[in-house]
Amino acid sequence: MFTGLVEEVGTVGGRQDTGGTGVLRIDATTVTEELRVGDSVAVAGVCLTVTGHDARGFTADVVPETLARTTLGRLASGTRVNLERAVQAGGRLGGHIVQGHVDGVATVAARAPGARWDDVDLDLPGPLARYVAEKGSVAVEGVSLTVALVDGARFGVSLIPSTLAATTLDSLAVGDPVNVEVDVVAKYVERLVTA
Template identity: 65%
Template sequence: MFTGIVEEVGTVVAVERAGEDARLRLRGPLVTEGTQVGHSIAVDGVCLTVTDVADQTFAVDVMPESLRRSTLGALVAGSPVNLERAVPAGGRLDGHIVQGHVDGVGRIAARRPGPRWDEVEVELPGPLARYVAEKGSIAVSGVSLTVTHVGDASFGIALIPTTLEVTTLGRLGVGDDVNLEVDVIAKYVERLLSGGPRTEGTA
């Protein structure tokens, strides 16, 4: 589990394609501290398993499903990415519950600079719109953010100076794609209210 509080902006060192999947090597001096093979790191909001750690870099394998459902398939050497290690048991939940399971790709539709912050409008795939609520939480490329308003096919977010400075969101412009993970609680509530299969013995 993650919190959506980015620890550092890392850099893609190499991309190796192998059929429908890929292997990435990324540089992250902070997130590699104490990291071992088998640990999880969120890369632009996608939970990936570390397969190798060496010289402040780490490698991960990206399966076809992750490449299809996220922006990772477009990464090249030199691409900046948001990095976050999994939250330890008993750690502080400063953002919200983020699984690292990207639901789809959104696109920045508008960006309005403010005195100290930016207001951003993000288009999202139609099926995801029902899970987004005003003042609710959403992860955008791994960053935990509060939704400022909701439209038919888009939502708004406000990026404070810290977010602009320490994540990749400060570098993105209109037309750029972002990974979206909606609040998992909303999906569970929908599943329960839909009258899906119940576990035997439950009330």
């Protein structure tokens, strides 16, 4: 489980593709502290299992399902990615409950710079829109955000200065694809109500 509070922006060091799967190398320093093989790290919002590490980064296997549902298959060497280690039991949950199980890829529809923040609108795949509520939570590229507005399959968020400074969301442009994880609580409520 994650909180959606990014610890570090790392860089894709490389990717090896083999028969539909891949091994992703992420260059990072902060998240490698106390990292062990088998630990979970959210990479651009995607929960990956560490298969190897050193002081300069780590590797993780990426299966076909992950490549199909996320933006990880499009990452090139040198791409910046948000990183977060799994929350420790008893740790603070400062964002919201984020599983690192990306529900789909949204597209940046609009971006408007503000005096100290940026407003960003995103278009979701239709079936996911029902899980996004105004003032609810959503994870975009692994970053916990509050939904500012909802209009059909489009939702908007405001990016405050600290988010712009500490994540990759500062470089989002219209047309960019982004990993989105909707609120897991909404999915469970729907499941219970329709059962």
